[in-house]
Amino acid sequence: MQSSYNFWLVAISFAVAMLASFTALDLTGRIFVLASARLRQAWRLGGAAALGVGIWSMHFIAMLAFSLPTPLGYDLPITAYSLALAVGASYLALFVTTQSRLTFARLALGGVLMGCAIAGMHYTGMAAMRMEPGIDYQPAWFALSIAIAIVASTAALWLARALSNDEDRFVLHKRLAAALVMAVAISGMHYVGMAAANFPVGSICGAANGVNSAWLATSVILFTFAILIVTLMMSRFDARTSFLSGAVSRLNGQIVRLATLDTLTGLPNRSTLTERIDRAIGSARRQRALFAILFMDLDGFKTINDSLGHSVGDEVLSAFAQRLLQCVRSSDTVARLGGDEFVVLSENLPSREAAGMLAEGVLERMRQGMWTDSQPLQVMPSIGIALYPQDGDTVDTLLKHADAAMYEAKRAGRGTYRFFERSMNEAATRTLQIQSALHDALAAGHFSLHFQPKFHGKGDSLAGAEALIRLEHPELGAITPLEFIPIAERSGQIVQIGNWVLRETCRQIRRWVDEGLPAMKVAINLSPRQLAQPNLVAMMLEIVRDEGVRCEQIMFEITETVAMQDAPRTIEMIREFQASGFEIAIDDFGTGYSSLAYLQRFRVKQLKIDRFFTNGLDEHGAEGSAIVSAIIALAHSLEMDVVAEGVETESQLDILKAMRCDEMQGFLLGKPLNAADFGALLRGKMVAA
Known part of the structure; x- marks a missing residue:
């Protein structure tokens, strides 16, 4: 018999197929990310029912679009059986694609079973027409329809799994495109199956019951669209809820991380360390155990920060x-307090010596320099150790005492460790007091300058002066430079203090000139922290010019040890100072490297003999004189002037004069004077002249 199709119902059947395919892809992505096995199973069952109805409806609407010269109908039980096959095929699809692993064998088996189930649904639906005589099927077309069903099912399973990640870029667009392909495949299978069917002339539909096909088609269409859309909306709503829940969970995790971990290193931060030390105190008190706090500060780190x-x-x-974590036990806590301060909490130690061995192990491994990452280690820690219970029984006390021990390790030469001792409390308290005094000293005017006169070696005529800083605090009294300079160096305040010394020296030189006194050349010491400043020369030049003083009136002194720390850079800086009109002196010569090769390359104006060698003129007799004589001869051969520091006896003065020492300074010749007294000395020398 000649058959025909209703175009609109065919188009609607294709739309149903596409909607069902998109719903299947979306459900797969939803089910795949569910953590609960019960939830996954519930979604599989509900989704299978919705998808089964969708696929079955596509075929049923397409069948309603099909018409013959004889009335058509469908047997209800057989039709229900075809629906069950569609639901079963849908469950199989969701089950296969939502497994943790989708192997090729599982994909192939799932595609064959699902394709056969869909084909079975189609031909069972055809059988529900109960045609008399029965439908004849062309074997080639019949086989092709089953092959299409299997291939389409396999492709659908693969696409569903490939597009299961909701976080993929443009995933919705990809699912829409995949749903279009799947709808073409599903519809193609149906219409190939229909092409395989041959209805003999005179055939009668045994299931024709007179039900209006238009009403039936409308009901099925509306019912199907409603189920699929509701299912899709529930999937999207649940996905959105899960996304928001996951976002909140991730945000909470980030908040917890920020609250407990250091953002730069990922180590526990101060608050987390405090909690762990508090727990360690409780545990150690119950078990009468020993634990250690290792407080570390990186030597030279500020120089790296300032220069690089x-x-x-x-x-x-x-x-x-990361390297510190490799140096300690897995049970130890490594935390960063901030800046370049790190702490190791090491619990359940057998003895005090075990804490020392741990510190030695850290220092030894850090000294290796080159690690597996092939990057040279640029810093070493100084380590202070406090033990529970002998060094404290609270978190604050233990950390404070470990910090005090760490500063003692720095004073002992850096790159070492020290255990806390009770005497360190006084030193730590004094250090804190001086730090506090330095903080306000510049603004409050607690600093002042003294000037120690320097005399020519041939007589008592003034050659210049050395500027020496003094600190007079209203509560702490006079604080010596030996105390506050190292503290200012560690804190970085020495840069501001050094700038103040130069500016105040220039102003004093100008005052003396305004009073009609001769313009003296004044020497100023440069600290290691100042020398690390990349714009040091430009800064010094700007200060001198602002104060209206000629550069020739300022001489900068660099200690031999500091100069040799980075000799090539020192040479470059000396050249830059000299090009700007300043003079440079090497201070404390003989106490450091005493490298003749670099001394020749420095080409400085002056060489200052350390007071140790000056004292040796009296204490060591001929041997002491030989050393000083050799230094003076060396300097003169390099066209450098020599200044002897610490001249305190007449015998030292006579020997130095005999050796043709260019300049001398010391308590015998003149003690450091304040600006007014030094001005009076200048005035007296003018009158005597």
Whole structure:
């Protein structure tokens, strides 16, 4: 018999197929991310019912679009059986695609079973027409329809799994495109199956019951669209809820991380360390056990930050943190307090010596320099150790005492460790007091300058002066430079203090000139922290010019030890100072490297003999004189002037004069004087002349 199709119902059947395919893809992505096995199973069952109805409806609407010269109908039980096959095929699809692993064998088996189930649904639906005589099927077309069903099912399973990640870029667009392909495949299978069917002339539909096909088609269409859309909306709503829940969970995790971990290194932060030390105190008290706090500060880190920048400093901190983790036990806590301060909490130690061995192990491994990451280690820690219970029984006390021990390790030469001792409390308290005094000293005017006269070696005529800083605090009294200079160096305040010394020296030189006194050349000491400043020369030049003083009136002194720390850079800086009109002197010569090769390359104006060698003129007799004589001869051969420091006896003065020492200074010749007294000395020398 000649058959025909209703175009609109065919189009609607294709739309149903596409909607069912998109719903299947979306459900797969939803089910795949569910953590609960019960939830996954519930979604599989509900989704299978919705998808089964969708696929079955596509075929049923397409069948309603089909018409013959004879009335058509469908047997209800057989039709229900075809629906069950569609639901079963849908469950199989969701089950296969939502497994943790989708192997090729499982994909192939699932595609065959699902394709056969869909084909079975189609031909069972055809059988529900109960045609008399029965439908004849062309074997080639029949086989092709089953092959299409299997291939389409396999492709659908693969696409569903491939597009199961909701976080993929453009995943919804990809699912829409995949749903279009799947709808073409599903519809193609149906219409190939229909092409395989041959209805003999005169056939009668045994299931024709007179039900209006238009009404039936409308009901099925509306019912199907409603189920699929509701299912899709529930999937999207649940996905949105899960996304928001996951976002909140991740945000909570980030908040907890920020609250408990250091953002740069990933180590526990101060608050977390405090909690763990508090727990360690409770545990150690119950078990009468011993634990140690190792407080570490990186030597020379501020120089790296100042000279190479904070990004390089951050890299150094991160590298040190990772290496420190490799130096301690897995049960130890490694934390960063901030800046370049790290703490190790080591519990259940058998003895005090075990804490020392741990510190030695950290220092030894850090000294290796080159690690597996092939990056040289640029810093070493100084370590202070406090033990529970002998060094404290609270978190604050233990950390404070470990910090005090760490500063003692720095004073002992850096790159070492020290155990806390009770005497360190006084030193730590004094250090804190001086730090506080330095903080306000510049603004409050607690600093002052003294000037120690320097005399020519041939007589008592003034050659110049050395500027010496003094600190007079209203509560602490006079604080010697030996106390506050190292503290200012560690804190970085020495840079501001050094700038103040130069500016105040220039102003005093100008005052003396305004009073009609001769313009003296004044020597000023440069600290290691100042020398690390990249714009030091430009800064010094700007201060001198602002104060209206000629550069020739300022001489900068650099200690031999500091000069040799980075000799090539020192040479470059000396050249830059000299090009600007300043003179340079090497201070404390003989106490450091005493490298003749670099001394020749420095080409400075003056060489200052350390007071140790000046004292040796009396204490060591001929041997002491030989050393000083050799230094003076060496300097003169390099066309440098020589200044002897610490001249305190007449015998020293006579020997130095005999050796043709160019300049001398010391208590015998003149003690450091304040600006007014030094001005009076200048005035007296003018009158005597």
